[in-house]
Amino acid sequence: MERVLIKKIAECEGKNALIKGRIFNIRNLGNIVFLVVSDYTGTIQVVADKSIKVKTGDSVEITGFVKKDERAKGGYEVKVEKLEVVSNTIEDLPVDLSKEDLNLNLVTLLDYRPLSLRHPRVQAIFRLYDLLLKSYETVMREYDFTEIKTPKLLGSATEGGANFFKVKYFEKEATLAQSPQFYKQIMVGVFERVFEVGSVFRAEPHFTTRHVNEYIGLDAEMGFIKDFYDVSKTLNVVLKKMFRMIEKEGKEYLDLYGVKNMEVPEEIPCIKLSEIKKIIKEEYGYEVPSETDIDPKGEELAGQYARDKFNSDFIFITHYPWSDRPFYTMPSLEDEKETYGFDLLYKGLEIATGGQRIHKYEDLIKNMKKKKIKSEGMEFYLDVFKYGIPPHGGWGMGSERIIKQMLGLDSIKEAILFPRDVKRLIP
RNA sequence: GGGCCCGUAGCGAAAUUGGUUAUCGCGCCUCCCUGUCACGGAGGAGAUUGCCGGUUCGAGUCCGGUCGGGCCCGCCA
Numbered sequence: 285m286e287r288v289l290i291k292k293i294a295e296c297e298g299k300n301a302l303i304k305g306r307i308f309n310i311r312n313l314g315n316i317v318f319l320v321v322s323d324y325t326g327t328i329q330v331v332a333d334k335s336i337k338v339k340t341g342d343s344v345e346i347t348g349f350v351k352k353d354e355r356a357k358g359g360y361e362v363k364v365e366k367l368e369v370v371s372n373t374i375e376d377l378p379v380d381l382s383k384e385d386l387n388l389n390l391v392t393l394l395d396y397r398p399l400s401l402r403h404p405r406v407q408a409i410f411r412l413y414d415l416l417l418k419s420y421e422t423v424m425r426e427y428d429f430t431e432i433k434t435p436k437l438l439g440s441a442t443e444g445g446a447n448f449f450k451v452k453y454f455e456k457e458a459t460l461a462q463s464p465q466f467y468k469q470i471m472v473g474v475f476e477r478v479f480e481v482g483s484v485f486r487a488e489p490h491f492t493t494r495h496v497n498e499y500i501g502l503d504a505e506m507g508f509i510k511d512f513y514d515v516s517k518t519l520n521v522v523l524k525k526m527f528r529m530i531e532k533e534g535k536e537y538l539d540l541y542g543v544k545n546m547e548v549p550e551e552i553p554c555i556k557l558s559e560i561k562k563i564i565k566e567e568y569g570y571e572v573p574s575e576t577d578i579d580p581k582g583e584e585l586a587g588q589y590a591r592d593k594f595n596s597d598f599i600f601i602t603h604y605p606w607s608d609r610p611f612y613t614m615p616s617l618e619d620e621k622e623t624y625g626f627d628l629l630y631k632g633l634e635i636a637t638g639g640q641r642i643h644k645y646e647d648l649i650k651n652m653k654k655k656k657i658k659s660e661g662m663e664f665y666l667d668v669f670k671y672g673i674p675p676h677g678g679w680g681m682g683s684e685r686i687i688k689q690m691l692g693l694d695s696i697k698e699a700i701l702f703p704r705d706v707k708r709l710i711p
Numbered sequence: 712g713g714g715c716c717c718g719u720a721g722c723g724a725a726a727u728u729g730g731u732u733a734u735c736g737c738g739c740c741u742c743c744c745u746g747u748c749a750c751g752g753a754g755g756a757g758a759u760u761g762c763c764g765g766u767u768c769g770a771g772u773c774c775g776g777u778c779g780g781g782c783c784c785g786c787c788a
Contacts, residue, residue, distance in 0.1 A: 309748080309749090311746095311747050311748065311750055311751095312744090312747095312750090313744060313745060313746070313747060313750070313751085314743070314744040314745070315744075315745045316744095316745040316746065316747080317745095317747095318746075318747055318748070318750085320748075329747085329748070331745095331746085331747095333745090340738095353746090355746055355747080355748090356746090356747095356748080357748060375721095376721070376738075376739060377721085377722095377738080378721050378722070378738095379721080379722060379738090380721090380722065380723095380737055380738050382737095382738085382749075383737075383738095383749055384749060385749090386722095387722080387723055387737085388722070388723075389722090389723080389781090390781085391780070391781075392722070392723090396722095447786080447787090463788095484788075486786090486787070486788085488785095488786060488787070489712080490784095490785085490786070490787080491781075491782065491783080491784095492782075492783075492784085492787095493782080493783095494787090494788085495786085495787070495788085496788095499788065501788070502788095574785095577786095579784080579785090580783090580784080627788095633788090634787075634788065635788065636788070637787080637788065680788065681788070682787090682788030683788085684788085685788055686788095696788095707779095707780075707781095
C-alpha cells in the first residue's frame with residue numbers, strides 16, 4: 285500500500301490507508317487509546333485498543349481504516365489495523381513535546397534543539413522562515429535582480445576593524461565574510477541588479493537577544509539609481525510583497541503566534557536621524573545619548589512613533605553621519621557631515637541597513653584617505669571603479685531579525701536552527 | 712571591553728527574617744477508566760540544592776572563592 289500524507293487523509297475516507305509519522309502524544313483511556321500522529325504535512329488522531337505498545341517519539345507506520353468523525357480534531361481519524369514501530373524511542377524524551385506550550389528556557393531549548401524543533405510552535409518559526417526566503421527570492425527575481433553567491437572565505441576583511449573571524453587557509457590566513465558588500469558592488473557592474481542570501485559572520489562578543497555571530501543576510505545592490513530613495517523605495521515594495529506572500533501562505537503558523545498585523549505601508553515613513561532624535565525627545569521625553577547614532581531605547585521609541593503617528597510597523601531612519609558609516613557610503617551633497625545611508629526599523633528594531641554607494645574611483649580613494657583606511661588587499665575591489673560603475677546602492681537585511689520581530693520572539697536565537705553565539709558552537 | 716543577574720529531580724518553577732523529612736506542576740513507572748484531544752483518577756520512583764571552603768547549634772538561604780550560564784550597554788543585521 286502506498287503512503288498517504290496526513291493532509292490528504294480525507295481522500296481515503298471509507299478506505300484503508302497507510303500513514304507514516306511520529307507518535308506525538310498518547311491518551312490512554314483504558315480500553316481505547318488515542319494516538320496523535322504527525323508527519324511533515326499535518327497531524328491526525330489514531331484510535332487503537334489497549335494492546336497497542338508505543339512510546340511518544342516513536343516513528344511508526346500505521347495501516348488503518350479512515351473515517352470521518354466529528355469528535356476528532358480535523359474531522360477525520362484512523363482506526364488502527366496494523367501498527368509497526370519502524371524506529372523506537374529508547375530513552376525518555378528530555379523535554380515534553382506534547383503540550384501546547386513548550387515552556388523551556390532558551391538554553392534548554394537550544395541544547396535539545398533536535399528535539400525541541402519537533403514541537404509545532406517551534407516548527408512554525410522555521411516554516412515561516414522558509415516562506416521568508418522563498419518570498420525574498422521570488423520578489424527579487426520579479427524585479428529583475430539576479431541571484432548571486434559570493435565567497436565567504438576572504439583574503440581581507442570587508443570593512444576593516446577587528447570584528448572578523450580568522451581561519452587558517454593553507455599557508456595563508458583568511459577571514460570569514462562580514463558582508464558580501466564588495467562582491468555585490470562588483471556585480472552591479474555585471475548584472476546591474478543582484479541579490480544574495482548568504483551567511484554573514486561577525487566576531488563581536490555581544491550578549492544580547494538580537495545578536496548572533498553567524499546569521500543569514502538578505503542582500504541586494506542595484507545600479508543606475510537616481511538617489512538613495514530608489515533603494516529605500518525598492519526595499520519598501522519588496523517587503524510589502526514578501527509580507528503579503530508570507531501572510532497568505534503562512535497563516536496557520538502566524539496564527540500560532542497571534543500575529544495580527546502583517547501590513548507594510550505603501551510608503552514607509554522616512555525620517556532623518558537628526559529629526560527623529562528631536563521627535564523622540566519632544567514626544568517621549570527621551571534624549572538619545574549618542575551624538576551620531578541612535579541607541580536601542582531610541583530605536584524602540586522611533587518604532588513607537590511610527591506606530592502612533594503613521595500606523596506603521598516600519599520606519600526608515602536616513603542621513604546617518606559620515607563618521608559612523610563605512611567608507612563606501614555616499615556622503616550627502618547638502619551636508620558633508622551626513623551620508624545617503626539609511627536604516628530600516630521593524631517594530632523598533634533595526635532589520636536593514638542600506639544606502640547609496642560611492643561609484644567614482646577618485647571619490648572612493650579620497651573618502652578612504654579621510655577615514656584613514658589602507659587600500660592593501662582591496663585593489664580587486666577598488667580597481668573596478670576605474671571602469672565605469674554606475675551610480676548604485678543597496679541594502680543588507682537580517683533575515684532572522686525579521687522573523688524575531690514578526691512573531692515577537694524573545695530572542696533572535698529562537699529564529700535560528702542552530703545559533704552561534706559567543707558560548708555556543710554546539711549543536 | 713563596562714555593568715547587572717542566575718545555577719534546586721529529565722523539564723518548568725517554589726521554599727517567610729537561616730530552622731528540623733527541600734515543595735508543586737509537567738514528564739516517567741504501576742493500577743483504574745470506550746470518545747479523549749493540555750483526557751481524568753489513585754499510587755510510586757526520581758535531588759550530594761553546580762563545586763570548594765567559611766560563619767552558625769543549624770545553610771538551598773549568609774560570606775569568600777571557583778566553574779558554568781544569562782541579560783543590558785557598546786557595536787551591529
